[in-house]
Structures are given as structure tokens and as C-alpha cells.
Amino acid sequence: MSAETPAIEVRDLVKTYSGHTAVSKISFSVARGEILGFLGPNGAGKSTTMRILTGYLPATAGEVNVCGVPVAARGDEVKKLIGYMPENNPLPEDMRVAEYLHYRGRLKEISRRKLGPRIDEVLELCDLTRVRHRIIGKLSKGFRQRVGIADAILAEPPVIIMDEPTIGLDPHQILIVRDLIASLRGRMTVIISSHILPEIEMTCDRVLIINQGRVVAAGTPADLRREVFGQARYELVVAGELITALPKALSDVDATLQIAESGAPDAAGFCTLMLTSTRDEDLGEAVLRALATDMRFRVRSLSRIQPTLEDVFLAATRRGWEKVDTAAALPTKTQKSTP
Amino acid sequence: MKHFTTLLSHEIRMLLVSPSTYIAAVLFLTVMGFIFSGVLESYSASAQETSPAAVFFQLFWLPVFFMVPLLTMKCLAEERRLGTLETLLTSPVSTTEVVLGKYFAAYFLYLLLWASTGGFFYILHRFAGDARFLDSGPLVGGYLFIAVSGLLYVALGVFASSLSRNQAVAGILAFTLLFAIIIGVRFVSTVEVLNLESMHPLRAAIDYSLVFRHLEDFTRGVVDTRQILFYLSGTVLALIFSILGVEAKLLHS
Numbered sequence: 001m002s003a004e005t006p007a008i009e010v011r012d013l014v015k016t017y018s019g020h021t022a023v024s025k026i027s028f029s030v031a032r033g034e035i036l037g038f039l040g041p042n043g044a045g046k047s048t049t050m051r052i053l054t055g056y057l058p059a060t061a062g063e064v065n066v067c068g069v070p071v072a073a074r075g076d077e078v079k080k081l082i083g084y085m086p087e088n089n090p091l092p093e094d095m096r097v098a099e100y101l102h103y104r105g106r107l108k109e110i111s112r113r114k115l116g117p118r119i120d121e122v123l124e125l126c127d128l129t130r131v132r133h134r135i136i137g138k139l140s141k142g143f144r145q146r147v148g149i150a151d152a153i154l155a156e157p158p159v160i161i162m163d164e165p166t167i168g169l170d171p172h173q174i175l176i177v178r179d180l181i182a183s184l185r186g187r188m189t190v191i192i193s194s195h196i197l198p199e200i201e202m203t204c205d206r207v208l209i210i211n212q213g214r215v216v217a218a219g220t221p222a223d224l225r226r227e228v229f230g231q232a233r234y235e236l237v238v239a240g241e242l243i244t245a246l247p248k249a250l251s252d253v254d255a256t257l258q259i260a261e262s263g264a265p266d267a268a269g270f271c272t273l274m275l276t277s278t279r280d281e282d283l284g285e286a287v288l289r290a291l292a293t294d295m296r297f298r299v300r301s302l303s304r305i306q307p308t309l310e311d312v313f314l315a316a317t318r319r320g321w322e323k324v325d326t327a328a329a330l331p332t333k334t335q336k337s338t339p
Numbered sequence: 340m341k342h343f344t345t346l347l348s349h350e351i352r353m354l355l356v357s358p359s360t361y362i363a364a365v366l367f368l369t370v371m372g373f374i375f376s377g378v379l380e381s382y383s384a385s386a387q388e389t390s391p392a393a394v395f396f397q398l399f400w401l402p403v404f405f406m407v408p409l410l411t412m413k414c415l416a417e418e419r420r421l422g423t424l425e426t427l428l429t430s431p432v433s434t435t436e437v438v439l440g441k442y443f444a445a446y447f448l449y450l451l452l453w454a455s456t457g458g459f460f461y462i463l464h465r466f467a468g469d470a471r472f473l474d475s476g477p478l479v480g481g482y483l484f485i486a487v488s489g490l491l492y493v494a495l496g497v498f499a500s501s502l503s504r505n506q507a508v509a510g511i512l513a514f515t516l517l518f519a520i521i522i523g524v525r526f527v528s529t530v531e532v533l534n535l536e537s538m539h540p541l542r543a544a545i546d547y548s549l550v551f552r553h554l555e556d557f558t559r560g561v562v563d564t565r566q567i568l569f570y571l572s573g574t575v576l577a578l579i580f581s582i583l584g585v586e587a588k589l590l591h592s
Binding site: 055080082084090092095104 | 342
């Protein structure tokens with residue numbers, strides 16, 4: 001288990017349930033200390049993949065290694081390397097929080113001597129100290145969720161897998177959970193799945209988009225934007241000699257700058273135009289300077305449109321899996337840009 | 340097996356805080372109390388040949404039918420329904436440890452409840468002051484039979500619980516299995532066809548597994564290793580099937 005082996009390595013993973021393929025030839029790997037986000041619509045195979053990673057479900061085909069340990073052959077060792085929080089965070093209803101963590105700690109082979117201080121530490125970290133003697137069944141959803149996270153990080157495993165950790169939480173609680181996950185960065189490898197895209201974008205170093213059991217896109221959020229859209233987009237609100245002079249003026253600024261679409265002029269004669277450019281750097285200043293000094297145009301606003309991860313997600317899941325090479329799912333930052 | 344004690348103490352603790360345990364205990368002690376006082380009444384009316392303990396244990400099956408399902412129906416079915424089985428099995432414990440922990444916790448409680456009926460005999464001893472009522476032979480034999488046969492009954496309950504995620508279904512299934520092994524076998528043994536010469540091996544097998552005959556032998560002070568082997572092998576088989584039941588359900592979850 002040298003430091004070079006990736007925390008998680010998945011090759012050609014296949015899982016079929018009685019003829020229905022849930023996961024189809026997924027390959028990816030996660031570096032140590034990285035936070036990976038799993039995105040995908042319902043039934044995409046996120047939970048199944050996570051369960052296979054933990055050794056809870058056996059895979060139909062393929063290979064999964066956690067810290068260099070094969071899950072299929074040495075499942076018992078893998079269970080010691082993973083802290084897992086399942087979907088919907090199941091907890092026993094009639095135990096107290098500290099009691100539950102003590103029980104879990106004993107199961108995870110933490111020595112009695114270390115367990116007490118560690119529970120205190122985890123309770124503090126998850127902001128659960130106030131409710132440590134409350135019965136879990138009577139806690140609110142936010143607290144329960146944090147009890148699940150506390151359980152996952154209790155034994156300080158090198159890999160933490162959480163299935164939808166922020167589902168059903170209010171914005172304040174989401175913030176707490178997000179900070180908690182961010183605080184694990186560098187120390188532990190974290191895989192989280194979520195529907196909430198800004199969530200993933202803020203916490204994760206890398207995103208894996210899965211649809212119908214296949215990886216449809218992988219990379220950092222910025223990479224994904226570039227990969228899926230391939231060009232920078234600007235929104236310009238301008239009045240003046242638009243049809244005759246504007247295209248020329250724009251191509252003077254940058255040859256690749258084009259008007260993609262234009263709206264109808266409003267009462268004051270201003271039109272909203274969509275500009276596209278294949279240039280990556282921001283052309284905003286150059287465009288503004290050129291148009292402001294030109295007496296034929298009156299500019300009201302110019303802004304660069306940042307495609308959100310939501311756009312990426314929708315585009316990627318719509319695009320399907322055909323175009324994506326499985327090689328795109330490697331952890332290196334060099335991404336293939338789709339033509 | 341290093342997590343076995345952790346799991347066992349956790350399970351016993353959870354059983355002791357669960358209402359169904361107390362319902363089972365109250366029902367059990369009420370029924371047993373009625374049976375016991377009924378036995379005493381018949382003894383006060385006329386002299387009997389056997390000791391009160393022997394008659395008392397003759398009716399052991401009545402509480403077993405509702406107590407064992409109540410104690411065991413929850414153990415695996417509830418874990419699966421809540422999904423806590425997933426957190427349990429993704430921590431470094433094996434299915435075998437989980438099933439054995441739950442089994443021995445339920446068995447411990449089963450013994451505890453039966454042991455509490457010892458109080459009846461104590462009261463009898465205290466107030467009757469007659470040594471004839473307290474023949475220690477049938478008493479010890481009866482309790483030994485309860486302990487040995489309980490191994491199998493609780494194992495069957497755990498097995499029923501491993502098959503369903505619904506407690507009620509698990510409970511009814513456990514009841515059915517217990518009914519089949521205690522009353523069913525006795526019923527089958529009375530079927531005429533078995534008296535035919537060609538049916539002899541079947542007849543022998545049924546005679547071997549007649550629970551009431553085992554009880555009779557035990558209360559007479561005959562501890563037959565074949566009978567103990569019957570319960571032990573049945574227990575091991577039921578537990579292996581429970582473990583397989585849990586794992587098979589994972590494969591098809």
C-alpha cells in the first residue's frame with residue numbers, strides 16, 4: 001500500500017440484476033485525498049457502484065481495488081478501509097447517539113482506550129455534542145444525517161463513501177455538511193453522490209457524471225464546462241447599427257467572435273445578443289473598449305455566461321454515452337475535448 | 340469472531356429495551372402461571388401418579404409457539420427493513436457473526452424467561468412444605484429439555500426472520516415452523532400408513548424426531564445423546580440457512 005496506489009481503482013465494472021444492467025463497464029480511479037462527486041439521474045447506477053465499492057454487493061464483472069486491495073478477493077480488509085454512509089442513512093431508532101457511536105466504534109475495531117476521546121472529537125466535529133444523550137429516533141433529519149457522517153468518519157478510514165449525504169437537509173444544514181466534507185480534503189478520500197449540483201461543484205475536486213450505468217463525463221467542473229460546451233459565451237445588450245456594422249466590429253476584436261443569436265429590440269431599441277467565441281480567455285474588456293469608442297453603438301451591458309454544472313449535467317446526460325471514451329474517466333487533468 | 344461479544348451485548352441490550360420482549364415476558368408468565376395453578380388444582384383434587392413438574396413441562400409447547408416468534412421475529416427482518424443491515428455488513432463484521440450474535444441474544448432471553456418460572460416451584464416449595472411436590476429429577480430434566488430444545492426453536496425463529504423484511508411475516512413463519520416440528524410430527528406419527536413394513540425407515544425417522552418423546556425421556560431423567568444430537572444438528576442447519584438467507588437476499592436486493 002504505497003502512497004502512489006490510487007485510493008480507488010475501478011476497471012470495467014459491470015453489475016446486472018436478473019437481466020437488467022445497472023452498471024455497465026464503468027472505469028475510473030480516485031487519487032488519495034481527492035473528493036469525487038458522483039452525479040447522475042435516478043437509477044443511473046450511483047448507489048449500486050458505491051455498494052460494490054464497499055463490498056456489500058458483489059460485482060458481476062470487472063475489478064475494484066481500494067488502496068490496492070481487491071474488493072472481491074479480500075472484502076474483509078476493504079471494510080476496514082472504508083467509512084460508508086448508505087442512501088437514506090439508516091440508523092437504529094432506539095439507541096442514544098453516543099451509545100450508537102460507541103457500538104459502531106467497537107465494531108470498527110477501535111480500541112476501548114482510544115474510542116472515548118475519538119467519539120468526543122467526532123461529536124464536536126459534526127456539531128452533535130448537544131444531542132449526544134438523545135435517542136436517535138427522536139432526532140431531526142439534519143441531526144440524523146450528521147450522526148451518519150460521524151459514523152462514517154469515526155474510525156478515520158482512508159476512504160469515505162457517502163450516498164447522498166445532503167438529501168433532505170435545509171440550506172443551513174447543507175452548509176455545515178459541506179464544510180465538514182471540505183475539512184476532510186487531503187486527509188481522506190471522499191466519494192459523495194448527489195442530485196444537488198451546486199453542492200457537488202462547491203465541495204468536489206472532480207465530478208463523474210453517470211447515466212444509464214455508464215460514465216458520460218468526468219473531470220473538474222471547469223474541465224467539464226469546456227468539454228461539453230467547447231466555447232465561451234457572452235451576452236451583449238446593445239443598440240445601434242447592429243446588422244450592418246456590428247459583425248465587422250466584433251470580428252475586428254477577435255476573429256472567432258460571432259453572433260450566435262439575437263433577440264428583438266426592446267422599446268429603447270436595445271437588442272440582447274448572444275456571442276460565441278472559441279477563445280478561452282475573457283474577451284469582455286476588448287469588446288467593451290471597441291464598442292464604447294465606436295459612435296455607432298450604444299452598449300448597455302456585456303457579460304460572460306458561465307455554464308453551470310447543471311447545464312453540463314443536462315447536456316452530458318442528454319448526449320448519452322456513445323461519444324465518451326472510457327479513457328476520459330482517468331484522474332489526470334488532461335481531458336479530451338469533444339469536437 | 341472478535342466482534343461476537345460486541346454484537347451479543349448490543350443485541351441483548353436492544354432486546355431488553357424493546358417492548359416486544361416485555362409483551363412476550365408478560366404473556367409467557369401469565370400463561371405459565373395459569374398452567375401451573377391448574378396443575379396444582381388437579382393435584383389438590385386427587386392424587387396423581389406423576390410429579391407436578393412433569394405435567395407442567397408437558398405443556399411447554401404452548402408458550403413456545405408465541406414466545407419464540409415474538410423474541411426472534413424482529414432480529415433480522417427489522418434490520419433489513421430499516422436498512423441498518425447495510426451499515427452493519429459494511430463494517431468489518433461477517434454475516435456469521437451478525438446471525439450468531441442475534442441468535443444467542445434471543446436464546447439468552449428465552450432461557451431467562453424460562454428460568455423465571457423457577458419462581459413458581461420456589462413458591463410451591465415455600466408454602467406447601469411438602470417434599471413430594473418438588474421432585475428434583477423431573478424438574479432438572481424438564482429445564483434441561485427446555486434449554487436443549489430451545490436451541491432449535493430459537494434457531495428456527497432466526498431463520499424465519501432472515502427470510503422476510505416484514506416482522507409479521509417472519510413471526511407467522513416462525514410459528515408455522517415450530518408448529519410443524521412440535522405438533523405436526525406428532526400428528527404424522529399417528530398416520531396408519533406408517534405401520535406398513537415398507538414404511539419402516541420413515542417410521543423410525545419420525546419416531547426419532549418426536550419432540551414429546553424427548554420431553555418424556557428428559558423428565559424421566561434419561562438424557563439420550565441421540566436426542567441432543569437431533570437438536571444440535573437441527574440448530575446448526577437452521578443457523579447455516581439463516582446466514583445463507585441473509586447473504587442470498589443481498590445478492591438479489
